[in-house]
Every structure is written in structure tokens, then in C-alpha cells.
Amino acid sequence: MADVAVVEKKEAIKFGKKERKLLTDPLDDNNPITVQVLGICSALAVTTGLKNATVMAVAVVFVCVFANTITSALRKSIPKQVRMIVQLVIIATLVTVVELTLKAYAFESYKQLSVFIGLIITNCIVMGRLEAFAMANRPYESSLDGLGNGIGYGIILLIVAFFREFFGKGEIFGAKIIGATPDYMINTAESAWLGWYQYNNLMVLFPSAMFVIAVLIWAHRAWNPKLVDVS
Amino acid sequence: MGDLVNIFIKSAFIENLALAYFLGMCSYLAVSKTVKTAFGLGLAVIFVLGITMPINWVINTWLLGENGVFQTDLTFLRFILFIAVIASMVQLVEMVVEKYSPSLYNSLGIFLPLITVNCAILGGSLFMVSKEYNFSEAVAFGLGGGFGWFLAIIAIAAIREKIKYSAVPPAMRGLGMAFLLTGMMGMAFMGLMGIDPASFK
Amino acid sequence: MHSTASVMRFVLIMTSIVAMLLAFLQNGLKSKHDTNEAIYSKKATLGAIANHLSIDYSQISDEQVEEIFGSKIKQIVVNSDGEKVPEEKVEEKGYKGGLAESVDLAKEHKKPLDEKLLPLYVFTKDDGKEYYILNVRGKGLWDAIWGCVALEDDFNTIAGVSYDHKAETPGLGAEIKDNKAWVKQFIGKKIYDGDVFRSVYVRKGGAKDPVYEVDGISGATITADGVSKMLAKGIAEYEPYLKKLRG
Numbered sequence: 001m002a003d004v005a006v007v008e009k010k011e012a013i014k015f016g017k018k019e020r021k022l023l024t025d026p027l028d029d030n031n032p033i034t035v036q037v038l039g040i041c042s043a044l045a046v047t048t049g050l051k052n053a054t055v056m057a058v059a060v061v062f063v064c065v066f067a068n069t070i071t072s073a074l075r076k077s078i079p080k081q082v083r084m085i086v087q088l089v090i091i092a093t094l095v096t097v098v099e100l101t102l103k104a105y106a107f108e109s110y111k112q113l114s115v116f117i118g119l120i121i122t123n124c125i126v127m128g129r130l131e132a133f134a135m136a137n138r139p140y141e142s143s144l145d146g147l148g149n150g151i152g153y154g155i156i157l158l159i160v161a162f163f164r165e166f167f168g169k170g171e172i173f174g175a176k177i178i179g180a181t182p183d184y185m186i187n188t189a190e191s192a193w194l195g196w197y198q199y200n201n202l203m204v205l206f207p208s209a210m211f212v213i214a215v216l217i218w219a220h221r222a223w224n225p226k227l228v229d230v231s
Numbered sequence: 232m233g234d235l236v237n238i239f240i241k242s243a244f245i246e247n248l249a250l251a252y253f254l255g256m257c258s259y260l261a262v263s264k265t266v267k268t269a270f271g272l273g274l275a276v277i278f279v280l281g282i283t284m285p286i287n288w289v290i291n292t293w294l295l296g297e298n299g300v301f302q303t304d305l306t307f308l309r310f311i312l313f314i315a316v317i318a319s320m321v322q323l324v325e326m327v328v329e330k331y332s333p334s335l336y337n338s339l340g341i342f343l344p345l346i347t348v349n350c351a352i353l354g355g356s357l358f359m360v361s362k363e364y365n366f367s368e369a370v371a372f373g374l375g376g377g378f379g380w381f382l383a384i385i386a387i388a389a390i391r392e393k394i395k396y397s398a399v400p401p402a403m404r405g406l407g408m409a410f411l412l413t414g415m416m417g418m419a420f421m422g423l424m425g426i427d428p429a430s431f432k
Numbered sequence: 433m434h435s436t437a438s439v440m441r442f443v444l445i446m447t448s449i450v451a452m453l454l455a456f457l458q459n460g461l462k463s464k465h466d467t468n469e470a471i472y473s474k475k476a477t478l479g480a481i482a483n484h485l486s487i488d489y490s491q492i493s494d495e496q497v498e499e500i501f502g503s504k505i506k507q508i509v510v511n512s513d514g515e516k517v518p519e520e521k522v523e524e525k526g527y528k529g530g531l532a533e534s535v536d537l538a539k540e541h542k543k544p545l546d547e548k549l550l551p552l553y554v555f556t557k558d559d560g561k562e563y564y565i566l567n568v569r570g571k572g573l574w575d576a577i578w579g580c581v582a583l584e585d586d587f588n589t590i591a592g593v594s595y596d597h598k599a600e601t602p603g604l605g606a607e608i609k610d611n612k613a614w615v616k617q618f619i620g621k622k623i624y625d626g627d628v629f630r631s632v633y634v635r636k637g638g639a640k641d642p643v644y645e646v647d648g649i650s651g652a653t654i655t656a657d658g659v660s661k662m663l664a665k666g667i668a669e670y671e672p673y674l675k676k677l678r679g
Binding site: 048049077078079081082086089093096097100101103104105107111114168169181201203204205 | 468
């Protein structure tokens with residue numbers, strides 16, 4: 001009995017090529033947003049500022065990892081007939097945990113993200129990974145897959161948020177960087193070179209998130225041509 | 232009655248779930264390659280939103296609210312109950328449609344599971360809570376929201392069918408263009424922002 | 433395929449575990465949630481008199497908020513006839529403690545004027561000067577907007593305002609909260625013309641009157657109109673009481 005346990009354990013902590021691929025694949029070749037087209041809604045709504053985007057990214061990584069691990073651990077006992085509902089209940093529970101925690105320890109972010117915390121439930125990345133991966137693999141691999149996908153999603157979120165916050169408000173993480181009043185670090189009103197610059201309010205609005213992601217997809221596919229025409 | 236019509240129009244056009252709030256984007260982008268499939272998914276969304284909204288309203292008010300059956304604030308169970316209602320309704324609808332109308336099932340069936348994870352459905356229910364609608368308003372909001380989403384996905388599918396024959400840079404083909412188009416449609420819809428149907432009298 | 437009985441068993445066990453876990457968490461964090469809510473609205477109240485606090489408002493801590501509320505602020509509830517409502521009466525209406533901070537503004541906003549409870553905060557500055565902070569509430573583009581308006585002790589000059597909103601568009605309507613420069617415009621504006629109540633108007637395209645108007649926000653006309661309406665209606669509700677104070 002003891003021997004078996006040791007063998008199991010040895011196999012479980014292995015981190016080889018296959019495991020590394022689980023982590024890195026979703027960052028590029030199989031990116032949740034730009035390739036799999038999953039989880040777009042929240043990527044649009046919360047990327048008006050880096051602060052919110054960071055909170056959202058961390059929340060999604062958390063939910064992704066734990067939902068994948070739990071589902072994978074239960075995969076043999078989940079009845080096929082109610083599979084979807086069980087998966088959704090697991091996700092919804094984790095999301096509620098996130099909501100209650102944010103409400104207690106990060107109240108400002110909680111207020112600003114409001115409805116969109118709840119929408120992590122229907123963030124197709126989480127659900128998609130449960131169906132596609134966790135239901136067929138062991139908890140350890142599943143947690144890596146969840147981590148990889150969560151991070152792949154988070155990175156895009158942060159990139160989009162950076163462009164929208166910087167070009168839309170002249171701020172990064174709420175710190176005023178470039179604008180036309182004295183409280184900005186670079187005051188364009190007094191600068192000889194940057195007098196023409198003005199941040200563009202359109203970037204903060206919803207549609208511009210679409211444009212930023214479209215350009216990201218363009219850049220990503222131009223750089224990695226094997227992704228052209230996948231979807 | 233007039234109020235309900237206003238809410239319907241408002242949620243269909245002015246506060247369009249797809250183009251003003253950008254909800255349900257995953258299936259919106261994935262299933263909008265042809266008008267035919269978009270039509271099926273759109274119908275299914277109207278259907279499911281129309282059913283789940285009143286049920287979730289009842290659950291939220293009578294079960295979870297402080298004045299509900301249990302007399303305690305159970306709103307922390309809201310997410311779980313809402314999504315469970317949506318998932319089970321979708322499954323129920325799927326079974327009923329399959330049994331009684333095979334032809335409808337053939338056109339709608341494959342989209343139904345997709346709808347469970349369509350954020351427009353859950354988002355609709357959560358917006359209903361935060362807007363504090365009453366029962367009939369919630370129904371009007373659900374149907375209007377579904378109808379607006381239906382129109383939006385048909386519009387983009389039609390554009391995408393046409394644009395297939397245009398010379399688009401390879402890296403922008405398909406998904407990239409779909410994003411760009413949705414952004415532009417969203418900007419167009421911003422023009423409707425803030426119109427109050429109640430003032431047209 | 434699992435049998436129906438085993439499916440039921442699985443679902444039952446799962447639901448009870450989940451419900452228990454969440455109930456446990458909710459109970460554990462409930463008091464923290466409540467204090468967070470309370471501090472959030474107290475902070476907004478202090479935001480209206482940010483310039484008159486002895487400490488830097490942008491870096492105020494939760495304890496400091498509580499301390500200022502405890503030592504320098506007097507809470508009153510008035511009605512639209514200009515009478516003070518005693519704490520017991522407020523408590524009868526379902527607000528625990530009967531203080532102004534316990535009044536649910538969203539609920540009161542929907543009531544007819546003669547039943548409305550109007551919370552009022554009186555802040556005493558270190559130099560003894562008093563500031564009166566009123567609560568106003570209205571409708572923006574998407575959903576509710578609300579705010580606090582601080583009046584100087586002539587009951588005419590605005591000492592400061594702070595606004596908040598439920599769902600205005602970031603970068604446009606949400607500027608009423610985020611754009612500090614815009615909010616600062618209200619300082620020093622007057623609400624009375626002689627004895628006639630005028631309120632402050634947000635003028636699209638730039639203020640035309642230096643005393644009773646402020647600039648609008650580009651791209652957010654409807655939210656700005658909402659602010660104008662909210663101020664006119666909200667401050668007017670307090671007018672009977674203010675009139676008494678003016679003597």
C-alpha cells in the first residue's frame with residue numbers, strides 16, 4: 001500500500017516537457033482570447049483601467065485553477081446527466097468566494113467590477129477548459145492547464161487595459177502620466193514637443209476594446225502565421 | 232403597459248446587450264459566420280432569456296430577499312441559483328423541444344448547450360437585479376434584451392457573409408475582422424445612448 | 433450512465449457542501465462587509481468637505497473616517513416640512529440606531545415627498561465654522577446617481593460636493609465621480625438669488641453665469657443634465673429646514 005502511494009506521488013509531481021507545454025501553450029498558440037475566442041465579454045468590460053484588469057485577471061486565474069482541479073478530482077463520480085450543472089455549480093461557488101472576499105478586503109474594486117465578477121461564471125474559458133481538459137485528465141495536469149489558460153487570458157487583459165488606460169486617460173495604474181494639466185507627470189500644455197498630444201476619450205469606451213483586440217489578433221497572427229484562418 | 236413597451240424598446244435598441252454592454256460575445260463571434268446559424272442561436276437566446284428572467288426574478292425576490300420565505304438575506308447564493316436555473320432551463324427546453332418539435336430541435340438544438348455559458352443570459356438576470364425591476368418589467372426586459380441580441384447577431388452575420396469575398400489581409404481574416412466590425416457597430420449604437428422612449432409622446 | 437438515485441445523492445451531497453461552505457464564509461465576513469459599506473458612504477460624505485479636513489482626503493484611512501465621524505460630525509434627520517425627526521421616529525421606520533447614516537437613501541428616494549426622511553450632517557471645522565452636508569439623489573444615463581453637497585453656514589454658498597453613480601460610462605458619465613477638476617468647479621457657487629432658490633446648473637458648452645453655473649462634461653450631456661436636475665430637486669427638499677436655519 002505504502003509503495004503504491006509513493007509511486008503515485010512521484011508521478012504526480014513530475015514537471016517535464018508535456019507539463020511545460022500545458023502551461024505555455026495557452027500563452028501563444030492556443031491563447032484563450034486571440035485564438036480560442038473565449039471569455040471576450042469580461043475582457044471588454046473591465047479593461048478600462050489596469051487596476052480593475054489586474055483584479056479580474058487574478059480572480060480568473062484563481063477560479064480557473066481551482067475549478068479545473070476540483071472538477072478533475074471529481075470527474076469519475078460526476079453523473080453524466082447533470083454534468084453541465086455540476087460544473088457550473090463548482091464555478092459559481094468559486095466565483096461567490098471571490099466576490100465575498102473582494103467585498104471584504106478590496107471594497108473599491110468590488111464596487112467597480114460589480115456585475116462583472118458574477119460574469120466570470122459564464123466566462124467561457126473556465127467552462128471550456130472543464131469540458132475540454134479537466135473531465136479527461138488528472139488533477140495535477142488540470143491545475144497546470146487552468147493556470148496556463150488563466151495567465152494567457154490575464155496577459156491579454158493587461159495588454160488591452162494598458163492601451164486603453166494610457167491612451168484613454170493618460171494614466172497607468174491610476175497614476176497620472178501624460179496630460180494637459182499640472183498634476184500629470186508630463187504636462188503637455190507646457191511642453192514644447194508634446195503640445196499637440198491629447199488623450200483620446202474614445203479609448204475608454206467599450207468599442208475601442210474591440211479595436212485593440214482586433215489589432216492584437218492582427219499582430220499575433222502576423223507574427224505566428226500558422227494561426228491564420230483557425231477561426 | 233406603456234412602461235413595459237418602453238422597457239422592451241430600451242433593452243432591445245438603446246441598452247442592447249450585445250452592442251452596448253458587449254455581453255454574450257463568445258457565441259456572438261463564434262456562431263456568426265452565416266446568417267442561418269446566427270438566426271437559430273438568436274431565436275434560442277430570446278427563448279431562454281424570456282423564460283429564465285421571470286424565474287430568476289421569483290427566486291431573487293421570494294427566496295433570497297430579506298422579505299422572502301426564509302426572512303434572511305441569502306443573496307450570497309444568487310450566482311449559484313441563477314446559473315443552476317439557467318442550466319436546467321436550457322436542458323429542459325432542449326428535452327421538450329426534442330420530444331415535441333423535432334424540426335425546431337434540428338434548427339435550434341445544437342445551440343442550446345452553448346446558451347448556458349452565454350453571458351447575455353446570466354448578465355441579463357444580474358442587470359435585472361441591479362435595476363430593481365418588478366415582475367412584468369423583468370419579463371419585458373428579458374424579451375427585449377433577447378430580441379436586441381437576436382438583431383445584433385443577425386446583423387453581424389450578414390456583414391460577415393459579404394465580407395468573405397473582400398480582400399482582407401490574411402492575419403485579419405475571420406476573427407480579426409469580426410472584432411473590428413463589432414467595434415464599429417458598437418460605436419454606431421452609442422449614437423442611441425441615452426434616448427428615453429418614455430419622452431416620445 | 434448513473435442511476436437516478438445516485439445522481440440525486442450526488443446532487444444532494446454537493447449542494448449541501450456548497451451551501452454550507454458559502455454560508456460559513458458569508459457569516460464570517462458579514463461584519464466586515466457591513467463596515468466596508470458604512471465607511472464607503474461616510475467617505476463619500478467627507479468627500480464633499482475634503483478641502484476643510486485637517487488631513488489629506490486622498491490618503492484618509494478607515495480609522496480616520498470613523499474618528500472624524502465620531503468627533504466632528506453631528507447627524508440629524510429632517511423632513512420636508514423643515515422639522516427635525518427624532519431618533520426614535522427614524523428607528524420606527526426600520527432604520528437601526530436612528531442616525532442619519534442608517535437611512536437607506538435609495539429607499540427614501542422612492543417615497544412621496546411628505547414621507548421622506550432627509551439625512552443631514554453638520555461638520556464642525558477646527559476653527560469652529562460649521563458646514564452642512566446634504567444628500568441628493570437622481571438619475572444619470574444608465575442608472576442612479578447620487579451625491580453629497582456641503583453648504584457653508586450662510587446656507588447659500590457651496591463648500592464642496594462629491595458624486596457617485598451606479599453604472600455611468602467610464603470616461604464619460606463616470607467623470608462626475610472621477611474627474612476631480614470638474615467636481616471642484618462647484619466650490620463657491622451659490623444656490624440662492626436673494627431669497628429665490630436657484631440651485632446650480634451644469635451648462636453644456638461652458639458656464640455662462642459665474643455664480644450659478646458650471647461647465648458640462650463633453651460626451652456626457654445626459655449625466656450632466658441628471659446632475660442639474662438632482663441638485664435642483666434634492667436641495668429643494670431640504671429648503672424648508674434651511675430656511676429655518678437662515679432665520
